[in-house]
Amino acid sequence: MDVWLLAGSVSTALFAAANVPMLAKAVRTRDLSSYSLPSLMVSNVANVIHTVYVVSLPWGPIWVLHGFYLITMAAMATLYLAGAKHPSALPGEPHLHGVSMSHARDAGSDRTRP
Template sequence: MNIPLLAGTVSTVLFAASMLPMLLKAVRTKDLESYSVGNIATTNVANAVHSFYVFDLPAGPVWLLHSFYIVASALMLLWCLRYRKVPDDALNEPIGEPVTEGTEQ
């Protein structure tokens, strides 16, 4: 029995399972206001860079776990950008400086 492989497999399943409630709630409610777009974007960049290391390792549970993280963080970024709410007052603000006719400076 290969204990390290078994431990890697079990931990991969547990880590993935721990993220599923967050993903399911995000897709179900589309309420992602508590998530930082900057943080999730940084996570996606880190996952892309870390992929050079992970996918250079022999295939195993770490490939599955990292692949899951890539998909999960990409989905969260997509959903954050797609479902973020624009404040009501931002919709009513004029763009640029108001022009007042009849006054010279």
């Protein structure tokens, strides 16, 4: 194995390992309140466009890393669109993309929560 392939393999493993905790926490808690939909969408579009470049390269660590990013970012966007929790939602309360349903119901009313 030459030094270039070794460097690519090690950096791929490190980049992937750095993202696994973020993805695991998002899957476990469904709390993506610190993410924005525009950012997730731009990242996914960029990954799809970047695929055109990556497939022009010979098989190697970059393919693995790019595949990991494609899957990870698609999963994050899917979790977000599926209705991630938001800190303002009450436990067990329905929510929609970071908006507590009781907040949506009570918007504009004079009532306050106990």
